[in-house]
Amino acid sequence: IIGYLITIKPLPILGSASFLTTVWYALVFKIGFLLIVPSTWFFLRGYRIRDLLPDWKLSFRSVLAIIFAYVLGVSINLLQGHFSFILEVADNFSASEFIIRVGIGFILPLLMAAIPEEFFYRGILQTRIEQLLGRIAAIVITVLLFTAWHIPTRFLLSQGVEGYAGDFGSVLLGTGVPVLIFGLLFGLLWDRYRNLLSLIAFHWGIDTLPILISMVGVDY
Numbered sequence: 001i002i003g004y005l006i007t008i009k010p011l012p013i014l015g016s017a018s019f020l021t022t023v024w025y026a027l028v029f030k031i032g033f034l035l036i037v038p039s040t041w042f043f044l045r046g047y048r049i050r051d052l053l054p055d056w057k058l059s060f061r062s063v064l065a066i067i068f069a070y071v072l073g074v075s076i077n078l079l080q081g082h083f084s085f086i087l088e089v090a091d092n093f094s095a096s097e098f099i100i101r102v103g104i105g106f107i108l109p110l111l112m113a114a115i116p117e118e119f120f121y122r123g124i125l126q127t128r129i130e131q132l133l134g135r136i137a138a139i140v141i142t143v144l145l146f147t148a149w150h151i152p153t154r155f156l157l158s159q160g161v162e163g164y165a166g167d168f169g170s171v172l173l174g175t176g177v178p179v180l181i182f183g184l185l186f187g188l189l190w191d192r193y194r195n196l197l198s199l200i201a202f203h204w205g206i207d208t209l210p211i212l213i214s215m216v217g218v219d220y
Contacts, residue, residue: 002024002025002028002029002153003019003152003153003155003156003157004156005024006019006022006024006025006153006156006157007156007157009024010022010024011023011024013026013104013108013215014100014101014104014215015217016101016214016215016217017213017214017217017218017219018210018213018214018219019153019157019158020210020211020214021105021108021211021214021215025112025153026108026111026112027112029153030112030113030116030117031111031112031116034116034117034119034120035115035116035119035120038116038119038120038124039119042124052119052123052196053196053197054194055194056195056196056197062197065195065198066197066198066201067201069198069199069201069202069205070201070202070204070205071205072202072205073201073202073203073204073205073206073207073208074205074206074208074209075205076205076206077206077208077209077210078209082209082210082213082220083209085213085216085218085220086102086209086212086213086216086218088218089216089217089218090216092216092217093216098216101215101216102212102215102216104215105208105211105212105213105214105215105216106208106212108211108215109204109207109208109210109211110200110204112211113203113204113207113211114200114201114203114204114207115200117146117203118186118196118199118200118203119196119200121142121145121146121183121186122142122186122187122190122196122199123190123196125142125145126138126139126142126187126190126191129141129142130191135191138187138191139184139187139188139191142183142187143180143183143184143187146179146183146186146187147176147179147180147183150175150176150179151171151172151175151176154171154174154175155168155171158171158174158175159219160174160219160220161174161220162174162175163175182203182206186199186202186203189202
């Protein structure tokens with residue numbers, strides 16, 4: 001439904017290029033459905049944020065782990081040369097506009113992807129399935145649902161590295177396979193360490209450059 005709404009009335013944030021940075025996708029599909037709705041259920045059930053952070057304590061080591069996770073995530077796209085897309089179009093904007101776009105592009109993947117997806121898929125869903133069916137089933141089911149969540153919008157809207165609209169094979173290859181791999185990694189890390197903040201930082205780092213690129217008007 002959100003995919004069709006984007007095709008009818010995209011509402012791109014600051015005229016950004018990708019459907020990922022439209023009001024429908026970022027604010028409704030991600031923040032609305034994966035953060036606001038689940039967190040309402042979460043708190044009404046009597047849970048607290050601390051329940052997602054067992055044994056986590058603020059220390060130099062824990063902060064360093066978060067920073068390392070973010071840098072590692074950014075490096076995945078940085079090593080592919082994706083930062084060059086931003087440099088190529090920097091002169092198209094005034095200094096103030098460029099700073100605003102970069103600032104939004106930096107914060108948006110944290111708010112629309114990293115926090116909502118890790119909170120819901122790992123913090124809530126995988127944990128509760130594990131209680132019912134065990135660790136392996138929880139990881140497998142959560143990864144499959146996490147992957148499936150990303151497919152329909154790409155099938156309707158994607159026009160680049162994530163696949164091409166209407167071409168299911170390209171979407172499976174460009175979106176399904178990478179999301180499955182990273183979803184499995186997130187699931188295994190959550191199963192082993194229960195460190196949600198580092199997972200959020202890692203996820204944030206992975207999504208930072210693609211969102212930055214979209215915010216400066218490039219749809220790759």
